[in-house]
Amino acid sequence: MSARGSTATAGRNWTVGLRTWVQGLVPSGQALPDRQPVYVASWIYVFGVLSLASFVVVLASGLVLTVGGSLWWHTSSLGHFVNSMHLWSVELFFATMVIHLWGKFWMAAWRGERALTWVTGVLLFVSSIGTAFTGYLSESDFTSQWIAAEGKDGINAIGVGAFFNILNPAQMLLWHVALLPLAVGALVVWHVILVRRHGVVPPLEASAPEPARVGE
Amino acid sequence: MTPGLVVLAGRYLDWGVISISVTNAAIIAAMVVVFVLALVAPFPHDRDDDGERRP
Amino acid sequence: MATVTRPAAGRRAPRTEWDSHDFPTRHYDLVKEFVIALVVMTLLTAALAAIFSSPDDKAITMARWAQADPNDVIATAAGELAGTTTSATYGAPYNHAAEGQSVLGVPLQKWGGVRIPVSSQDLVLQPLAGVRGDPALSQALGTWRGSTTDQQKSWASAYVDALDKAGGDPAKVATGDFGPVPALAAGLLSVARSGALEGALTSAGTFYGGDQTRSVLLLADGAYLEDTAVAQHLGGDQWGMMNEVGNYPGQPWMWLYTFWYQVKPFSTSDNADAEVWALMMLLTLLLMLVPFIPGLRDVPRWIPVHRLVWRDYYRRHPRT
Incomplete structure (x- = not known):
């Protein structure tokens, strides 16, 4: 294809449109930069990546659990250990995510067009709680019975129980292993893209950066 | 209470209206401690950090 | 080196903050940071799992x-036949026996509709x-089915009351006009004892019973x-929503949701479930919109944790 043809069709070429959109999501060089602004120098910055890493452990332990089926962990010591890893990775996921949230709040990290990053973070927190809830309902143990019996009143009270039946473990298991992890995963991707798109928020009341020096 | 219940609750801390399991309290306390440590602990710098690069 | 670039200039408003x-x-190595984080969290998870395990209290x-x-x-069983149990008097989504809960007069529960119809009598x-x-059981069933609804209700209610007066002990119930109800209730106990009750309720007529x-x-x-x-400290008024059996970790992130159930007006409200849900949705919305709420978004400036x-x-760049 000649350069001229490419230019002529660019305006209505869907592929070019998608490519341009994808390329514009994150400024060039900012997807995986090897430098960060000088003010990125605190342990509080690692809690975002720690919650991301915990999420990977949650997904991995959950995937191993799916291999043995929904009752595997009751009958196998290996299955029970993987279940324990799934539980503890969830506890670590929430703990690191909440510390990350505390940190970002005190940094007022929503400044400079970063409000959507904050909003997607809160959505992640809420959808993670929903995902954990369906996990408890999928345990097929006493906890599942009690949470289903007690939790149904909350879900039914707002009319949602008619469609999302928490007394039906088959429905809850599928939400837990497919729909909700996909939703949380998509939100994670969106959140991380926004973080890379806008860069790390500068310090509150930062003095004006020194102007760039030519040739450096 | 039903007769024949053999289950035992874990340990709980009760303070007025608040009732929390020792394990949950320990997790929340650990989170607060880790948060404070993250704020005050010195963050390691690379050797070349003094050579800040201007944009 | 072109690893750091400015985003294209464009629709940006005049800036009040440097970006x-x-x-x-x-220098900062994001990939190395992630790999180390992944290794640390995997090892930490494995250690916690090995040391503290996870609960598996049998259903x-x-x-x-x-x-x-x-x-x-x-x-x-007597209560199901008399229509006095929780499920028999529930309302949506199981039956039309009650209006259900509402928030500020909005009947959300009713609007959900009766989409999972359950007949409490059929549970028995x-x-x-x-x-x-x-x-004897077949005859009792025949008698029940051959009677009018009023007669059924009268028998079952009388038996529920009599059981109540006898302290719940069927052996001490005074004689009365209970019809086939005692035989039906005893029959359900017998089926339960045999281990066949779950199957009869979940997979009768369908080989694959996945819905409990x-x-x-x-x-x-x-x-x-x-x-x-x-007994396990899991009750709704025991902060049960964030608790777990034994000493296992629960859901500490549910602290605020379960807190509301412990205090008035929610602890004494018939609409507590709907009200607490609405309140939590409102608070979640507030958290989500912190960046746009004057006052709330200024808290980090007033309390300088930053x-x-x-x-x-x-220290290196004192304010000018």
């Missing part, structure tokens, strides 16, 4: 219920209909499930 791309930079079977508290099974009658070789709705409703209509949970986070930067 990240205007600042000097330092309560109907046979265990019948064994541990047979009188509770009898009382629940259907398992019994499958029993073979028990002429009717089993859980029946079990929850009795007292045994809740008593077991309360001075700790960026102390190194502030």
